[in-house]
Amino acid sequence: MSETESSGEATGEEEAPVVELDNAEIVYDRNFLAVQGVSMKADRGDIVALLGPNGAGKSTILKMISGIGRSERGEVTRGDVYYEGEKVTNFQTKEMVDRGVTHILEGRRVFPDLTVEENLRCGLYREGRRIRYDKSDYELAFEYFPQLEDLLDVQAGYTSGGEQQMLVIARALIHRPNLLLLDEPSLGLAPKLVQDIYETLREINREEEITMIIADQNAQRTLEIADYGYVLENGQIELNDPADVLVNREEIKEFYLGTSSEESRYSDIRHYKIRKRYT
Numbered sequence: 001m002s003e004t005e006s007s008g009e010a011t012g013e014e015e016a017p018v019v020e021l022d023n024a025e026i027v028y029d030r031n032f033l034a035v036q037g038v039s040m041k042a043d044r045g046d047i048v049a050l051l052g053p054n055g056a057g058k059s060t061i062l063k064m065i066s067g068i069g070r071s072e073r074g075e076v077t078r079g080d081v082y083y084e085g086e087k088v089t090n091f092q093t094k095e096m097v098d099r100g101v102t103h104i105l106e107g108r109r110v111f112p113d114l115t116v117e118e119n120l121r122c123g124l125y126r127e128g129r130r131i132r133y134d135k136s137d138y139e140l141a142f143e144y145f146p147q148l149e150d151l152l153d154v155q156a157g158y159t160s161g162g163e164q165q166m167l168v169i170a171r172a173l174i175h176r177p178n179l180l181l182l183d184e185p186s187l188g189l190a191p192k193l194v195q196d197i198y199e200t201l202r203e204i205n206r207e208e209e210i211t212m213i214i215a216d217q218n219a220q221r222t223l224e225i226a227d228y229g230y231v232l233e234n235g236q237i238e239l240n241d242p243a244d245v246l247v248n249r250e251e252i253k254e255f256y257l258g259t260s261s262e263e264s265r266y267s268d269i270r271h272y273k274i275r276k277r278y279t
């Protein structure tokens with residue numbers, strides 16, 4: 001694909017995906033190969049699941065889409081990244097924020113000493129500019145996370161893990177992103193809470209028309225709300241399918257869900273070093 005060519009939108013027949021990686025190779029520190037030959041995409045309005053064990057490259061891919069990986073000395077050294085048909089390979093974070101990409105990093109990063117309200121206010125930057133504080137911005141957040149309204153004056157550091165996850169999603173929502181990247185939103189949360197948060201993410205996706213890529217080790221939950229899924233291992237895509245197909249594949253059942261009906265058949269598959277999950 002040439003510098004000026006956009007991936008598919010010029011014909012007017014087929015809309016370009018919101019984001020697309022074309023045979024991407026990602027290297028840290030100029031010598032550590034983290035991701036190799038990855039081609040994947042997220043179509044408009046979809047939720048895409050990015051699954052795989054520790055170190056597979058899920059966060060790396062999200063970071064190179066949002067540009068955050070650049071500040072960790074990550075670089076796309078082969079292949080390309082496209083956003084809305086535009087080549088954005090190795091763009092900086094600011095350039096991607098300006099284009100409507102919001103990245104929720106792993107680990108529920110709230111400002112612990114600030115109140116919930118002050119944390120939400122940090123979301124009031126749009127298109128790279130601080131926008132005027134307006135209560136209606138919060139209303140969008142409260143629509144999906146009404147619990148937060150009662151916590152506005154509480155220091156974020158004193159709220160529960162689930163409330164903090166809601167807070168970071170709410171804060172991201174206030175950006176009104178076009179593409180939301182979520183890294184391990186279920187990590188360390190009780191199953192019921194994960195279910196609630198994932199159902200809310202699905203609602204947000206549908207109602208606000210926000211395309212999402214969710215990197216998570218919780219394959220079952222993520223595939224329940226996803227439209228499409230990719231399974232990474234050792235920096236490469238091992239499986240990819242529509243979510244409803246992927247969730248029924250024996251490899252997924254066996255190695256992620258622990259519910260395989262054909263255990264012996266798959267018990268000796270070498271390359272799935274994925275630890276079993278019994279969730």
Ligand SMILES: Nc1ncnc2c1ncn2[C@@H]1O[C@H](COP(=O)(O)OP(=O)(O)OP(=O)(O)O)[C@@H](O)[C@H]1O
Binds near residue numbers: 029053059
């Ligand atoms: N900033 C960095 N500098 C150098 N290497 C890194 C950096 N971040 C990640 N890596 C390496 O890149 C590989 C992919 O890591 P990544 O964090 O993308 O995996 P992951 O799939 O998100 O794993 P996890 O489920 O543990 O979050 C790993 O080998 C990791 O050690």
Ligand SMILES: [Mg+2]
Binds near residue numbers: 058059060106183
């Ligand atoms: Mg990660």
